[in-house]
Structures are given as C-alpha cells and as structure tokens.
Amino acid sequence: MPKSNASDEAKLNYLKGKKAFEIGKFDDALIELNKAFDFYKNSSENVVLADIFRIFGAIFFNKGNMIESRNNYKKAYAAFKNFNQTIGMADCYEQIALSFLLQNEFTHAEEYQQKANKIRESTSDKKGLARGLKNLAIIIYKKDSKSELALKYLEEATDLAKKGKDPQLLINILLDKAKILNKLSNFDEAMDSVVIARRLSKQYSIKLPEDHEEEFGNLLLNMGMKYYDNGNLEESLKYLKNALLIFKTKNGQLVNTVELLMKKIEQLIEKKA
Numbered sequence: 001m002p003k004s005n006a007s008d009e010a011k012l013n014y015l016k017g018k019k020a021f022e023i024g025k026f027d028d029a030l031i032e033l034n035k036a037f038d039f040y041k042n043s044s045e046n047v048v049l050a051d052i053f054r055i056f057g058a059i060f061f062n063k064g065n066m067i068e069s070r071n072n073y074k075k076a077y078a079a080f081k082n083f084n085q086t087i088g089m090a091d092c093y094e095q096i097a098l099s100f101l102l103q104n105e106f107t108h109a110e111e112y113q114q115k116a117n118k119i120r121e122s123t124s125d126k127k128g129l130a131r132g133l134k135n136l137a138i139i140i141y142k143k144d145s146k147s148e149l150a151l152k153y154l155e156e157a158t159d160l161a162k163k164g165k166d167p168q169l170l171i172n173i174l175l176d177k178a179k180i181l182n183k184l185s186n187f188d189e190a191m192d193s194v195v196i197a198r199r200l201s202k203q204y205s206i207k208l209p210e211d212h213e214e215e216f217g218n219l220l221l222n223m224g225m226k227y228y229d230n231g232n233l234e235e236s237l238k239y240l241k242n243a244l245l246i247f248k249t250k251n252g253q254l255v256n257t258v259e260l261l262m263k264k265i266e267q268l269i270e271k272k273a
Contacts, residue, residue, distance in 0.1 A: 006039055010035070010036045013032045013035040014032070014033065014036035014040070017029045017030075017031070017033035017035075017055070021033075021055050021058070026059045029059060030056075033056065037052055046079045046080075046082040046083045047085075050079035050080045050082075050085065053075040053076035054072075054073070054076040054091075056068075056072035056076075057071075057072035057073035057076055058095070061095065061098075066099040066100075066102065069099050070096050073093075073095050073096050074096070076088070076092045077089050077092035077093065080092065086122060086123050087120070087123055090116045090117075090119040090123070090125070090132070091128070093112045093113070093115045093116035094112070094113060094116040094128075094131075094132060096112045097110075097113035097116060097135065097139070100112065101135070104142075106140075106142055106143035109139045109143075110136070113136045113139055114136065116132050117133065126160045126163060127160070127166050129160055130156075130157040130160035130161040130169055130173070131169060133154070133156050134153070134169070134176060137149075137151070137154045137176065138176060140153075147180055151177065151181075154176060157169075158173050158174070167200050167203070168204075170197075170200060171200050171206060172209075174193045174196055174200075175194065175197050175209065175212060177190075178190040178193040178219065181193065185222070187219065187222050187223050188223075190219055191223060194219060213246055213250050217243050217246035217250060217254075220239045220242050220243035220246070221239070221254070221258065224236045224239035224243060224258075224261075227239065228261070233265050233268055233272075234269065236265055237265050237266065237269070240258055240261060240265070241262065244258045244259065
C-alpha cells in the first residue's frame with residue numbers, strides 16, 4: 001500500500017477509535033486504535049501516539065486492568081514529554097495515581113500525584129491543580145489519616161476552584177472537606193461546607209454524588225446528637241427529623257434508633273412545657 005494511503009487509513013482508524021471511545025464502545029475503540037498504532041508506532045507523530053496511549057490507558061482503567069492502564073499512561077507520558085506537552089504529562093501521572101488509589105496502594109498514589117502537581121504548578125492549569133490537590137488530600141488522609149494536612153490541601157483547592165469558576169469541582173472539594181470534618185466531629189464546619197455545596201448544586205443544576213444523601217443523613221444525625229448532648233432539645237429534634245427522612249429511603253438500619261431518640265426527646269420537651 002502506498003505510504004500516503006497507509007497514512008490516510010491509519011488516521012481514519014485513529015479517528016474512528018477515538019469516537020468509539022468517547023461513546024463508551026471500548027472494545028471497538030481498541031480494534032481501531034490498534035490498527036492505527038501499527039502505523040504510528042514507526043512515525044514521529046508524537047501528538048497522535050500520545051493520544052492513542054492515553055486512550056488505551058483510559059480504556060484499561062475503565063475495564064479494571066490497572067497494570068495495563070498504568071503501562072499505557074507511562075507511554076503516553078513519554079510521548080507527551082517529546083513535544084513538551086506538560087498538561088498532558090501531568091494528566092498521565094494523575095491517572096496513574098488514581099489507579100493506585102483505587103487499589104489502596106497509597107504510597108505509590110501519593111508519589112505520582114505529587115509528581116503530577118509539581119508539573120501542573122508550572123502551567124496555567126489552575127483547575128487541574130485544584131483537582132490534583134483535592135486528590136492528594138484524599139490520598140494522604142486515607143494513607144496516614146493526616147486530617148490537618150488534608151484539610152490544608154482542600155482549602156488551597158477550594159480557592160483555586162473558585163478562581164477557575166468550576167462549580168462541579170468546587171462541589172466535590174466541599175463535600176470531601178465535609179466528610180473529613182464530620183469524622184473529626186467538627187459538625188458545624190462540615191455542615192457549612194455541605195450547605196454551600198448543595199446551594200451550588202441547585203444553582204448550577206449539578207447532580208450530587210450518589211453517596212451524598214447518606215453522608216448528609218449521618219451529618220444531620222451527628223448534629224442532632226450534639227444539640228441533644230448540649231440540652232437544646234428543639235434544635236436536636238429538627239436535625240433528627242431531617243436525618244430520619246433520609247434514612248427511611250437510604251439506610252433502614254438507623255431508622256429505629258433515630259425514631260426512639262426522637263420519641264424520647266419529644267417526651268422530654270413535653271415535660272418541660
């Protein structure tokens with residue numbers, strides 16, 4: 001086949017594979033991209049090679065094959081480096097970090113996320129750096145329970161996400177912050193973060209994560225218990241009622257516990273009246 005025809009066919013395979021990947025047809029994408037790779041592997045077109053390896057990495061990540069995913073992201077990193085595409089380099093290291101995080105290999109996850117953030121600091125990609133700081137906060141919290149350092153990174157990420165005007169990222173950061181604060185028994189601060197996140201969700205019509213409602217229910221329960229312990233029965237009852245509404249649809253195990261506590265509080269309020 002003439003070189004020009006081979007080049008045209010490889011480009012078509014590449015574009016078809018990329019399109020298949022974008023619509024979630026991963027097996028079709030692999031077939032087309034492997035055909036394209038047979039041509040591009042002997043070329044100097046690092047831009048296309050980097051993208052092919054990047055897509056391979058993403059496909060294997062979605063298939064749960066983290067070793068093959070990392071191998072391809074490392075190749076993509078090398079290809080991006082060949083034409084000094086620093087944001088692409090940082091993206092590759094970040095995806096490698098996420099793959100290690102999902103496998104609870106926190107030391108390797110932290111190593112690659114730190115590398116990604118260091119590269120990102122030299123770019124104008126402030127949204128990417130905000131995301132990287134968010135990821136690093138979660139990694140170190142899961143690795144060593146370093147809550148203060150994790151919250152510091154999340155504060156930095158919050159500022160960058162605000163400057164970057166990225167409400168989706170800001171919501172995710174605020175909810176991560178709330179989870180850590182809730183575990184530290186800083187319930188008021190956790191509630192402040194959740195309130196802002198929920199307000200942004202409504203303002204921008206952004207769906208909250210699937211696990212948010214149950215997390216929110218636990219926070220409401222903790223707030224209710226705090227006010228109960230402080231003797232503020234009316235305020236405690238208010239939070240417990242809202243928690244109960246969530247638990248009735250999300251977590252049946254806590255329904256009876258909350259109902260019994262609410263009944264006890266209502267009796268105490270009646271005695272005080």
